[in-house]
Amino acid sequence: xxxxxxxxxxxxxxxxxxxxxxxxxxxxxxxxxxxxxxxxxxxxxxxxxxxxxxxxxxxxxxxxxxxxxxxxxxxxxxxxxxxxxxxxxxxxxxxxxxxxxxxxxxxxxxxxxxxxxxxxxxxxxxxxxxxxxxxxxxxxxxxxxxxxxxxxxxxxxxxxxxxxxxxxxxxxxxxxxxxxxxxxxxxxxxxxxxxxxxxxxxxxxxxxxxxxxxxxxxxxxxxxxxxxxxxxxxxxxxxxxxxxxxxxxxxxxxxxxxxxxxxxxxxxxxxxxxxxxxxxxxxxxxxxxxxxxxxxxxxxxxxxxxxxxxxxxxxxxxxxxxxxxxxxxxxxxxxxxxxxxxxxxxxxxxxxxxxxxxxxxxxxxxxxxxxxxxxxxxxxxxxxxxx
Amino acid sequence: xxxxxxxxxxxxxxxxxxxxxxxxxxxxxxxxxxxxxxxxxxxxxxxxxxxxxxxxxxxxxxxxxxxxxxxxxxxxxxxxxxxxxxxxxxxxxxxxxxxxxxxxxxxxxxxxxxxxxxxxxxxxxxxxxxxxxxxxxxxxxxxxxxxxxxxxxxxxxxxxxxxxxxxxxxxxxxxxxxxxxxxxxxxxxxxxxxxxxxxxxxxxxxxxxxxxxxxxxxxxxxxxxxxxxxxxxxxxxxxxxxxxxxxxxxxxxxxxxxxxxxxxxxxxxxxxxxxxxxxxxxxxxxxxxx
Numbered sequence: 068x069x070x071x072x073x074x075x076x077x078x079x080x081x082x083x084x085x086x087x088x089x090x091x092x093x094x095x096x097x098x099x100x101x102x103x104x105x106x107x108x109x110x111x112x113x114x115x116x117x118x119x120x121x122x123x124x125x126x127x128x129x130x131x132x133x134x135x136x137x138x139x140x141x142x143x144x145x146x147x148x149x150x151x152x153x154x155x156x157x158x159x160x161x162x163x164x165x166x167x168x169x170x171x172x173x174x175x176x177x178x179x180x181x182x183x184x185x186x187x188x189x190x191x192x193x194x195x196x197x198x199x200x201x202x203x204x205x206x207x208x209x210x211x212x213x214x215x216x217x218x219x220x221x222x223x224x225x226x227x228x229x230x231x232x233x234x235x236x237x238x239x240x241x242x243x244x245x246x247x248x249x250x251x252x253x254x255x256x257x258x259x260x261x262x263x264x265x266x267x268x269x270x271x272x273x274x275x276x277x278x279x280x281x282x283x284x285x286x287x288x289x290x291x292x293x294x295x296x297x298x299x300x301x302x303x304x305x306x307x308x309x310x311x312x313x314x315x316x317x318x319x320x321x322x323x324x325x326x327x328x329x330x331x332x333x334x335x336x337x338x339x340x341x342x343x344x345x346x347x348x349x350x351x352x353x354x355x356x357x358x359x360x361x362x363x364x365x366x367x368x369x370x371x372x373x374x375x376x377x378x379x380x381x382x383x384x385x386x387x388x389x390x391x392x393x394x395x396x397x398x399x400x401x402x403x404x405x406x407x408x409x410x411x412x413x414x415x416x417x418x419x420x421x422x423x424x425x426x427x428x429x430x431x432x433x434x435x436x437x438x439x440x441x442x443x444x445x446x447x448x449x450x451x452x453x454x
Numbered sequence: 455x456x457x458x459x460x461x462x463x464x465x466x467x468x469x470x471x472x473x474x475x476x477x478x479x480x481x482x483x484x485x486x487x488x489x490x491x492x493x494x495x496x497x498x499x500x501x502x503x504x505x506x507x508x509x510x511x512x513x514x515x516x517x518x519x520x521x522x523x524x525x526x527x528x529x530x531x532x533x534x535x536x537x538x539x540x541x542x543x544x545x546x547x548x549x550x551x552x553x554x555x556x557x558x559x560x561x562x563x564x565x566x567x568x569x570x571x572x573x574x575x576x577x578x579x580x581x582x583x584x585x586x587x588x589x590x591x592x593x594x595x596x597x598x599x600x601x602x603x604x605x606x607x608x609x610x611x612x613x614x615x616x617x618x619x620x621x622x623x624x625x626x627x628x629x630x631x632x633x634x635x636x637x638x639x640x641x642x643x644x645x646x647x648x649x650x651x652x653x654x655x656x657x658x659x660x661x662x663x664x665x666x667x668x669x670x671x672x673x674x675x676x677x678x679x680x681x682x683x684x685x686x687x688x689x690x691x692x693x694x695x696x697x698x699x700x701x702x703x704x705x706x707x708x709x710x711x712x713x714x715x716x717x718x719x720x721x722x723x724x725x726x727x728x729x730x731x732x733x734x735x736x737x738x739x740x741x742x743x744x
Binding site: 164165167169172173174175176177178205206209210211212213214317320321346347348349350352354358361363365368370375376377378379380383384385386388389393396397400401404405 | 471473474516520544714719
């Protein structure tokens with residue numbers, strides 16, 4: 068697991084050196100995962116060659132829109148983030164968390180003990196490093212540690228890549244998470260027309276760096292890198308005003324905007340599926356035909372699913388208004404109470420992949436603009452039941 | 455990280471939080487149609503020896519192939535060797551549980567969650583207000599208080615149910631009273647032969663004397679609407695918000711704060727609750743569909 072900060076000066080890696088990096092990681096036993104084109108989007112999948120990377124492509128993103136376009140150069144990392152995040156490798160959409168076997172003596176229970184896949188993530192952006200830190204606190208920072216996440220996280224080797232552009236949906240600057248990668252990686256790359264600038268952020272990153280065909284970066288090469296990174300800062304259009312955001316949202320639980328956004332929201336769960344920090348899950352029982360061997364499979368769930376809040380007394384959050392309010396107040400407000408950080412890293416995926424283009428930064432701005440509303444007392448809440 | 459009132463018991467922390475223990479139904483009592491109490495014992499003697507729990511905590515009972523249900527422990531924490539769970543048939547898991555017989559094998563994870571403040575209220579008067587099956591999570595409090603009866607002032611239980619048949623644990627009432635519990639019941643609808651109170655449980659609270667409200671602790675479990683009116687009645691009798699504790703219920707799926715289901719505002723009911731001091735949840739209890 069990468070937790071160090073930049074501890075070496077930048078070195079120069081020629082463009083041909085990237086294949087060396089992939090080969091070294093593969094030789095070390097890592098399955099290298101990186102961005103590539105699939106079905107009209109840039110997604111993360113296993114790769115063995117730099118030729119698998121989306122050379123010369125970029126993404127055009129707006130609220131509810133994602134399109135690939137050809138660039139006028141051969142950049143390998145000339146895009147931002149797509150529908151995938153690294154969450155799918157650390158907190159997989161489906162994981163077996165325990166098994167049960169019927170024996171003559173009764174049920175016997177076990178939890179998986181096989182070693183996790185050794186994976187190297189190539190092309191991790193600053194907002195995604197921040198998202199990993201957020202999920203670290205969720206799965207490893209509390210009273211109980213999730214073994215499935217912990218094993219995968221500790222096994223992962225992280226090659227970050229600094230963004231050299233920003234999409235209109237990006238707002239990491241205002242969340243304090245980017246666009247420059249500052250910590251949480253083993254290696255970090257900045258792509259320029261001439262080649263890569265590379266730094267290590269951990270001991271094992273430094274070890275690998277020594278084996279790469281790098282040389283000392285010249286002043287002009289470092290300036291090129293700086294300019295490329297600055298371009299992402301300069302292109303950033305969107306922002307979320309986070310000043311006092313926890314109290315702002317939690318004192319506006321009856322704001323009319325929840326009703327308003329509830330009319331547009333389809334409750335489709337897209338935002339929670341693409342979000343790199345959303346961690347809600349459910350466990351399903353999968354039995355073999357005899358019923359004697361049962362696996363408990365954890366699958367991603369979403370607070371937008373109607374039965375997510377189901378209890379024996381009924382569904383607590385029965386309308387879209389209350390489900391959107393749960394998602395946004397959790398992400399931006401109560402997350403601070405639970406994990407001492409925001410649950411949002413400003414990657415903009417929820418804006419891009421919302422089929423109706425709901426933009427959380429705009430929703431917050433509306434609530435911020437109109438003061439507080441009063442709470443209503445309840446009388447018809449769900450019944451206390453199966454206790 | 456947020457303040458948590460209870461750290462997990464040794465049995466819960468010594469292994470993977472997803473791993474169930476093998477348990478067996480040692481004793482089975484049908485309390486009323488659709489409600490039964492299952493006394494569970496561990497197959498593994500070492501696990502049994504290590505297992506302790508506090509009043510108000512719950513276990514995840516697991517029927518392989520069907521699923522898990524969060525069930526509060528309704529036994530005497532001083533005798534953790536066999537662990538009673540009073541269960542109302544309400545969903546898939548509890549329906550399947552109702553099919554099981556004495557000796558049947560199932561899984562158990564726990565104990566989880568926060569506890570009733572039986573230590574905080576030493577020296578004071580204790581008022582327990584329960585509705586229906588809400589008495590089950592409070593029974594460990596009754597056992598714990600009566601076990602150390604001389605450490606407390608007045609101990610009162612006000613218990614309401616829909617009908618006389620809905621009053622749980624009726625065969626223990628004489629014993630509880632003999633050990634110093636001031637105990638009143640009420641029902642929504644009387645039946646032939648019922649000579650007791652008829653009406654809501656808050657009427658009993660309004661009628662009773664509270665000689666020293668500043669040293670009286672209220673613990674309440676039942677339908678949220680019942681708890682809400684009980685709290686209002688207690689506040690009117692000059693109990694402070696810090697002297698009131700409630701047990702809340704939400705959809706608990708993982709029981710260890712990792713799945714997100716049971717969130718109640720910033721609280722994970724499975725970790726921060728189910729027992730909450732009222733001042734911590736008051737503002738959220740006023741929000742619809744939270």
